[in-house]
Amino acid sequence: MAGELNEGSVPPYYREVYEAIRSKIDERVQVEVFQRLLSRTDLPSAVQGQIAEHVDYTDGFLSKLSLYKALALIALAQQGKQPSPKLLENCIQEFPKPQLGEFKDLQTLRMQPTQESPLTVSQTLGKLLARDTVQVELIPEKKGLFLKHVEYQITSQHFKISVYRRYSDFDVFHELLLQRFAYRMVPALPPKRMLKGVLTSMSERDFIEGRRRALGRFINLVARHPFFSEDELVKTFLTFNGSDVQVKMRDACKKMGDEFMTNTMATLAKEYLPADIQAQFSSSRELIRNIHNSFHKLRDRAEKMAERSKENATDLLMFGRELSTLGSDGSPIPSLASSQSTWGILRQSLKGLSVEFALLADKGAQQGRREEDDVVEKLNLFLDLLQSYRDLCERHEKGVLHEHQRALQKYGMMKRQMMSATVQPKEQVSVEQLESRIVQQENAIQTMELRNYFSLFCLHQETQLIFTYLPITSHILGAFVNSQVQGHQEMGAVWNDLQQKLGCLFGVDEMQSPPLTAK
Template structure:
């Protein structure tokens, strides 16, 4: 069981598998309702039904078996009478899909037997492993081109900082796009409410003069446009691009969690190896494990960088979509102006 992850591309990871996690329409349970999910794998050609607790079982197995791999945390479980809000359930579903996607596309985890059982078996049985990846991998010979332990340690420290900054930057970008989307939704609501107000003002009155009638006709035309526009869903951000950014945030976040664990563990291993007799079996095993952990960290950094780069490459499409959405909103305001000044003029926002 040996793996050597060379430079990989996002396209190669993406081609490994396509995972879908969808909510089963009916929730189970009389009082404390729980959700079930349809889990599909294109690679295996399977669709199975899973509960959240079964995701937890898979996570526990992978975490124990691969302590030196970036297995990101699961979204939290919330026990709620009635089963939770639709928004919470959809967000957790999306997070579970991203989690399983990262696992199923990982160059090492994708080949795990327990993952295959989870994706393929109707009633999976997942048992905690007796040994971790280092033990199962056995003795590994170093290749001529392999980095030395000191070089891997230096790379580990450097990658931590670079990917920490990437994680923070991606998080800021995502929050910005979320806020922009919220503002556009709020503006659409404002336009709809403006239409309702204009519609109320456009009701004819017995005492109307010709000038009042013209004004009411103009307000009615503007109201119809505003209400119609307010009911139209504007595509503010590209959903696929936002999902890609969240996937990258999860991947880089998992790497940072791994770094935190390894930093504590590597210090302990170095101290234990230094305290042991240099040539004793325990010291050699500790040094070998220490080197194996560093090698895994270097490989996991490569994967995290791939996801970070893929998210940044989505920025042009996100900005294009935002520009289009803002242009459409600006056109609506221009059309409302035209409707009030020239009720019979052709509008542009709906073209």
């Protein structure tokens, strides 16, 4: 029968292709082998995706008839036709022969080692960090026609270029990233403004510096993400030097669409998901939430330690200044022999001690900055990533799943209306319109189901990225310990010098302080 796919209705070439690429231990064809076959057709990736969407898979394999169907669709697509199952039903001639290159090369598709599952993200922390390092520096404040604005110099080591961006550019970039990669971890942006009239000018500078750091963390996480780093949108943000970067980014995003439209795995995601994907998702989400809470507490403690180091530096500086003030006091000393013989010399000695205390204060301030830059900042980077994962989980549940459920409810309502129309005769036009709407809704539901599976597919990959980043814990601990060792060594050296100086000034015996009160 014309258009019917079976063993007898297909050309001998179809059977030869099947025998060449089928599994040696199975009567079926591996999905990976079929993907390699599809890539030999020279068809556009979008058309390849459409063909793959119309082919049935089970447990990562194609049946013989599924392969025949795919070969027929490939051949028809190579003739310039839109691949569709209806095209096969209406085919009244013998199914055409697809162009797959040299037949002798087809067996090599099967002999190639099975590639790692596309669900697996083969990355290490070192590889992720090596993808790029982006510097975000504040440039001198500029004034616009009415308002002053802050501008940043963005320097990418990977692209070896510097560009200038305003916060509004980051804002548009972030918005487009969420549109393009709705199923991936997109870090949040820091707030644009602070409450006016509440903070002092010094606090405003602190706010701007904090925002610069947060923007730096944001762009580095994006530039190191394996699915973002080579995307045209990210390249445009990091390399485009024109004044209309926002327009350029929007145009690039419009041309590409979202990741579901461009990722070759979008329509195949279901086949690679483990059967217990929902259970894995729930357990991973709970574990990562606990990790996030613990790292949040670690960051808070590290911030307090860095703040204490800076406060200690200030106290040491003020302590030295008070000693200097005391030593500079030129008030005459009463003519009491004991006082005049000791206090005059002691007072002169105190004046010179401010140098050592200023040095101690400087070392303490350096310690605080090291703790802030090397420890707190790394903790904040990982916290930003963990928060973006939690945001992604919420988008999955409130976005894709919710829309899918609403579409199913709408479909059920339309089916009930259709049943009512068949029981109670209505105008033919209204029935046909209802049928058309039902078909459209079925297509919408099918697309949403595919998006739901692709969302889970991406979630699984993003979860792997979180665990790939977890060894950053050792980097953080190493930075913390090293900063403490360096700080204590540097300050210890100054304290030792000060101790020796005091011994020379006052004598060793005077340095041995007896108890001043009874214990």
